[in-house]
Amino acid sequence: MTSSTRRMRSRSVALGLTTVVAASLTGCAPAADNQAICVDPETQLRVDDDYCEEDDDDYHGTSSGGGHYWYYVRSGSRAPAVGTSYVTTRGTYDSTTLTGSTSKGGVSADGGTVTRGGFGGSGKIGS
Structure with a gap:
């Protein structure tokens, strides 16, 4: 017993x-107010986060020979799936214009609505 x-x-x-x-x-x-996705501004397509570096500079309308940049999407907005186009009026390349916290990468490759929080401080995405 x-x-x-x-x-x-x-x-x-x-x-x-x-x-x-x-x-x-x-x-x-921490819960991020803005979540960045990696994009190709010339083709206006979302690409895999591996194409962007954590310390990449913001895109300012010109690129010499292409490149990949972080595009910031506000929490509550929809993010596109990797390989599809993104709407340039629903976010910004310029992180200095944002209010609140930001996090780069970690948004689901399948796309969906960006939500705040999650393990590791990355915003998670739900469909």
């Missing part, structure tokens, strides 16, 4: 500890 009581206590402690750790992890992630 003592061994079954001990087992139950172990499970309770493990479950309680897991709950506390999960709650603390979600509390660490």
Whole structure:
């Protein structure tokens, strides 16, 4: 009888500890007001985030020989899927004009509505 009581206590402690750790992890992630997607401004297509560097400069209407840039989409807006065109009036290339926090990358390749928060501080996307 003592061994079954001990087992139950172990499970309770493990479950309680897991709950506390999960709650603390979600509390660490900052919620971004603006989420950046990687784009090719010449073709106006969204590309995979791997084409953009974290420290890439903002695009200012001219590019010499092409390039990929971060395009900031506000939380609550729709982001396109990778390989599809984006609407240039629903976001900005210029991060200095934004209010609130920003995060680069991490938006689902499938597209959808950009929402705030998530693990690791990246905005997540829902369809």
